Amino acid sequence: MTKKVSIVTVNFNHSHVTDAMLDSVFAKNTYDPLEIIVVDNGSAVDPIPAWQQKYPSVKYIRSEQNLGFAGGNNLGIQQATGDYLFFINNDTEITEGLIETLVATLEAHPECGIISPKIRYYDQPDMLQYAGFTPMNYYTARNNCIGQFEKDYGQYDNLTGETGYIHGAAMMLPRSAMDKAGLMPENYFLYYEEMDWCEMIKRAGYTIRINMQALIYHKESISVGSKSALKEYFMNRNRLLFIRRNCGFGVRAFFWFYFLGIVTPRNILSYIREKQPFAKVLLKAIWWNMTHSTNSKDLGWEIKK
Incomplete structure (x- = not known):
């Protein structure tokens, strides 16, 4: 029996972008059974009535406040009935065979807890954004996105195995893996939550995979902008x-020395040189971590519509 897939996507103040994503699903998807769930994450104007007229088969959830990336997706899970959950950004557009390929990989590899496809930039459709991640260097909290900004000549198409992390713009996982690992952590609000989720999934005994035979296009930073105080803070x-959440005391201590002694002064000098008013934002981010627990739901930032 064919397994059911639930697509979950989150919208915030860009309903026309979500329209384009939904249009791509209805035009290019051939997988069945499929359900689509759209969460409106506290947009200033409720877009759901218009969507219900245009896309009556889609399930909709309206949150009156912005719950962040993880919170919005977790809200969507409440109505999802699929055996597989496919989380895609609303600023993506799918391609033919995408869902079938990812499902087939998960079926063939029951040890896999989550998988991402190849991602290219929508505005430069022959340029790669993601072909996997290298493992994390926990001492610096840095790793590399494989293939990013390279023209796609098929040089990574043989990558169909394990990878360091999935990409939050498009990630599919079995419901059984989510039930064992837990929901996406909501105290990040924006950025790093999918990497933390990968750590949770790995601790639950699963692997992280990529399949470069599946492709999705991504319109980067639609909601936040390429440079903003919000982005710098989070x-x-x-x-x-x-x-703090994923490393032992020794690694955490080394990282704090590295971040305060190297990263912070380097970033502040960069802000001054580029005349960007983000120094206080950086210090605010550091102070939050010095004064809040790793499970705190206090974001330290006022989220406005």
């Missing part, structure tokens, strides 16, 4: 939080 806050 990228730094959550980099620290990730290490």
Whole structure:
């Protein structure tokens, strides 16, 4: 019996972008059975009535507040009935055979807890964004995105095995793996939550995989913008939080010395040189980690519509 797939996506103030994603699913998907769940994450104007007219077969959930990336997706899970859960950003567009290929890989590898496809940039469709991740260097909280900004000549198409991390723009996992590992951690709000989720899934005994025979296109940073105080805050806050949640005392101590002694002064000098007002934002991110527990739901940042 064919396993059911639930697509879950989250919208925030860009309903026209979600329209394009839904159009791509209805035009290019051939997998069945499939259900689509759209969570509106506290948009200033409720787009669901218009969507219900245009896409009546889709399930909709409206949150009156912005719950963040993990919170919005976890809300979608409440209505998902699929054996496999496919989380895709609303600023993606799918390609033919995408879902079939990922499902087939999970069926063939029951030890796999989560998988991502190849990702290319939508605006530069022959350029790679993601062909897997290298393992994390926990002492610096840095790893590399394989293939990013390279023209896709098929040079990574043989990569169909394990990888360091999935990409949050498109990730599929069996419901059984999610039930064992737990839901995506919501205290990140934005950035690093999918990497933390991978750590949870690995601790539950599963592997992380990629299949470069499956392809999705991504419109990068639609909701946040390429440079913003919000992005700088959560990228730094959550980099620290990730290490605090996933490493032992020795690694954490080394990382704090590295971050405070090298990363912080380097970033502040960069902000001054580029005339960007983000120094206080960086210090705010550091202070949050010094004063909050690793499970704190206090974001330290006012989220506005």
